Amino acid sequence: LDLRTLQLENLIIHRVPQKAAPGQPEVNPTLSDTADPQSDRVRAFFQRRIRDAIAKRGLAVEADPALDAGTIDAVRVALGDANEFAAQSRTIAQRLFNVQDRRNTEGILVIGVGVVGGSQTLVILKLEHEAGVRAEEVHLDDGSLTFRVVLHEDLLLTPKTLLFKAAVFAGDDGSFEALAADMQTTGGIADFFLARFLGCRLLENPSVTTERFFYTSEQWIGQLPDAEKRARYEIALLAEMHSGQQTIDPNAFARRALAVDEHQPYKETLQAAGLRFTQFPKDTSSIESRIRRIAYDFASGIKVVGRPEAMREHVEVEEGDDGSGSVVTITDELTRVHASG
Amino acid sequence: VGDGYAALATAYEDERPLYEELARHLSGLLREEMERLALHTTVTGRAKEISSFVTKALLKGYADPLNEIGDKAGVRVTVVYAEDVPIVEEAVRRLLHVVGREQKLDALAYNETGYLGVHLDTRLRDEDVERLNVRLKGLRAEVQIRTMVQSAWAEVSHEQLYKPAAEVPDELKRQIYRLVSVVELFDLEVARFLDEARRTPGYAEAEALRPLGEELLQRFDIRRRADRQLSLTLAASLVPLYGLAPDEVYPQVLADWISANEEALRVQFAEAAALALNPLIHQPEVFIIFERLSNDTRRLEEAWPERLPRAWLVDLAEAWGTPVDE
Numbered sequence: 001l002d003l004r005t006l007q008l009e010n011l012i013i014h015r016v017p018q019k020a021a022p023g024q025p026e027v028n029p030t031l032s033d034t035a036d037p038q039s040d041r042v043r044a045f046f047q048r049r050i051r052d053a054i055a056k057r058g059l060a061v062e063a064d065p066a067l068d069a070g071t072i073d074a075v076r077v078a079l080g081d082a083n084e085f086a087a088q089s090r091t092i093a094q095r096l097f098n099v100q101d102r103r104n105t106e107g108i109l110v111i112g113v114g115v116v117g118g119s120q121t122l123v124i125l126k127l128e129h130e131a132g133v134r135a136e137e138v139h140l141d142d143g144s145l146t147f148r149v150v151l152h153e154d155l156l157l158t159p160k161t162l163l164f165k166a167a168v169f170a171g172d173d174g175s176f177e178a179l180a181a182d183m184q185t186t187g188g189i190a191d192f193f194l195a196r197f198l199g200c201r202l203l204e205n206p207s208v209t210t211e212r213f214f215y216t217s218e219q220w221i222g223q224l225p226d227a228e229k230r231a232r233y234e235i236a237l238l239a240e241m242h243s244g245q246q247t248i249d250p251n252a253f254a255r256r257a258l259a260v261d262e263h264q265p266y267k268e269t270l271q272a273a274g275l276r277f278t279q280f281p282k283d284t285s286s287i288e289s290r291i292r293r294i295a296y297d298f299a300s301g302i303k304v305v306g307r308p309e310a311m312r313e314h315v316e317v318e319e320g321d322d323g324s325g326s327v328v329t330i331t332d333e334l335t336r337v338h339a340s341g
Numbered sequence: 342v343g344d345g346y347a348a349l350a351t352a353y354e355d356e357r358p359l360y361e362e363l364a365r366h367l368s369g370l371l372r373e374e375m376e377r378l379a380l381h382t383t384v385t386g387r388a389k390e391i392s393s394f395v396t397k398a399l400l401k402g403y404a405d406p407l408n409e410i411g412d413k414a415g416v417r418v419t420v421v422y423a424e425d426v427p428i429v430e431e432a433v434r435r436l437l438h439v440v441g442r443e444q445k446l447d448a449l450a451y452n453e454t455g456y457l458g459v460h461l462d463t464r465l466r467d468e469d470v471e472r473l474n475v476r477l478k479g480l481r482a483e484v485q486i487r488t489m490v491q492s493a494w495a496e497v498s499h500e501q502l503y504k505p506a507a508e509v510p511d512e513l514k515r516q517i518y519r520l521v522s523v524v525e526l527f528d529l530e531v532a533r534f535l536d537e538a539r540r541t542p543g544y545a546e547a548e549a550l551r552p553l554g555e556e557l558l559q560r561f562d563i564r565r566r567a568d569r570q571l572s573l574t575l576a577a578s579l580v581p582l583y584g585l586a587p588d589e590v591y592p593q594v595l596a597d598w599i600s601a602n603e604e605a606l607r608v609q610f611a612e613a614a615a616l617a618l619n620p621l622i623h624q625p626e627v628f629i630i631f632e633r634l635s636n637d638t639r640r641l642e643e644a645w646p647e648r649l650p651r652a653w654l655v656d657l658a659e660a661w662g663t664p665v666d667e
Contacts, residue, residue, distance in 0.1 A: 055662040
């Protein structure tokens with residue numbers, strides 16, 4: 001999905017309140033009766049927010065046949081029939097309210113339809129209410145209710161409005177591609193949003209994505225001509241795998257570990273392997289044994305093996321001045337020498 | 342004299358269509374070459390008028406005017422900058438057989454002033470004669486190369502010194518000739534300006550922006566005037582990222598890229614018009630920024646000029662869906 005071509009045509013906004021505390025009067029979402037294209041400014045604002053959220057945290061998702069398809073069905077109907085947009089959006093908003101609990105704060109749910117890359121698209125955004133963007137109730141002449149978005153320009157300049165969650169569906173004839181982003185969690189997409197609300201799952205299991213990321217990165221590192229760099233980058237890659245972070249962000253990794261000139265070739269290598277250059281949940285379960293130790297193999301048959309963190313602290317690899325080979329310096333205390341089979 | 346005049350006129354009248362053809366061919370040939378060299382020039386051509394030819398023949402006393410007068414076909418190449426004169430001369434030498442050269446400046450003593458253009462006495466190359474018209478073989482044509490200011494002076498002096506029915510007094514002639522030193526000074530000062538300007542950071546790189554300004558206007562109908570200082574600053578920093586000569590950046594990279602990303606760029610311009618946030622969106626270098634965001638993000642970030650707010654880049658990057666470090 002090339003979201004740079006996203007153009008929203010119609011929007012509808014609903015208010016989804018926080019669930020009432022036990023003993024408090026019941027609350028309900030305030031649902032718009034009518035969609036409204038809003039102004040060019042408002043549509044442009046949401047287009048940019050979606051693009052930014054998906055670029056930073058977007059993950060490819062798909063409908064999970066084992067889950068409630070209420071939202072997915074509503075999306076399909078709305079994509080197929082513009083007249084159904086308002087009604088289906090209310091179904092979607094009501095469903096979000098139903099799956100939320102007290103931990104979810106009040107927000108406004110913006111649902112939009114438009115086009116992206118020549119396909120019909122429907123986007124869902126859950127935003128913080130009250131900050132840079134306010135949804136004001138408007139009663140139309142026929143008595144119907146809608147919300148009109150009011151943007152506070154000073155806050156728009158450095159967008160303060162928190163975007164909590166976003167999802168984009170695009171496709172024709174009932175099938176679609178989908179992306180979702182959760183800006184509130186660091187480890188993927190909150191289950192209530194992805195599974196219970198959208199009825200979706202990640203398109204690729206995180207352990208598979210992690211494994212593909214690791215092997216693709218390792219292959220790319222392996223083809224670098226400079227031995228010192230290969231050693232340094234391999235250690236950085238393993239450190240990334242071992243870190244306590246719940247996610248891997250290839251872009252951040254490349255910024256941290258690689259030389260500036262190598263950022264783009266590395267990015268292109270990952271993209272050629274079908275990996276997005278955005279954050280994804282880390283699951284190293286399928287490569288656990290592979291990342292436990294790092295090994296330097298030499299042409300002579302000598303091998304240096306150790307834990308990545310020990311290698312980083314004690315082993316230094318340099319290119320020999322005369323191009324005759326690599327200089328490996330191990331600064332450590334020799335504790336034992338023994339024959340090995 | 343009357344008989345001589347009529348005979349010469351008739352003889353030249355018979356030949357003149359050939360000179361018209363020669364002048365037409367040469368001006369087309371040189372115009373095409375000037376375009377290929379991307380030189381800003383004006384090329385005009387003519388066959389000498391019959392009355393001018395006969396007058397010249399009689400007044401200057403040629404023994405064989407039909408063969409001796411070399412400018413029966415004439416082409417004039419007028420350049421903007423004096424530094425382009427040798428480039429044009431080289432092009433003429435490549436395309437034609439040059440049998441004589443006259444630079445009026447060479448004939449002037451250090452304490453004299455006068456017309457400064459270059460005149461080349463030329464003939465078509467044999468292979469071109471075969472291809473065009475064998476009757477053009479051996480015909481001479483004069484190619485004049487001069488700057489716009491030299492041209493202006495030449496026009497005025499010709500009009501005022503040679504055309505009036507009565508002879509102009511010497512004092513009045515001096516007034517016109519004094520002006521030629523201003524012409525010389527003008528071209529020298531312009532050359533000095535160009536020399537200095539080329540040493541200004543971004544000036545050479547800004548060459549890459551010229552077609553981008555046209556893209557903004559013609560393809561995207563964006564009519565806002567670009568900020569020149571901003572362009573120079575950004576061009577100095579960003580154009581070197583391509584590792585190409587500035588005038589190669591558009592044809593080799595950006596022309597195709599803009600076509601391939603036209604829809605996304607249209608969305609960007611429409612969003613920018615609605616939100617009016619970023620001053621860079623109306624600058625020709627915005628294409629470079631978006632293209633580099635797509636294809637070389639990190640080096641673009643590194644190259645971003647310190648004197649420009651990084652928030653401008655961050656904003657464009659977010660809008661383009663390619664986040665950068667804030």
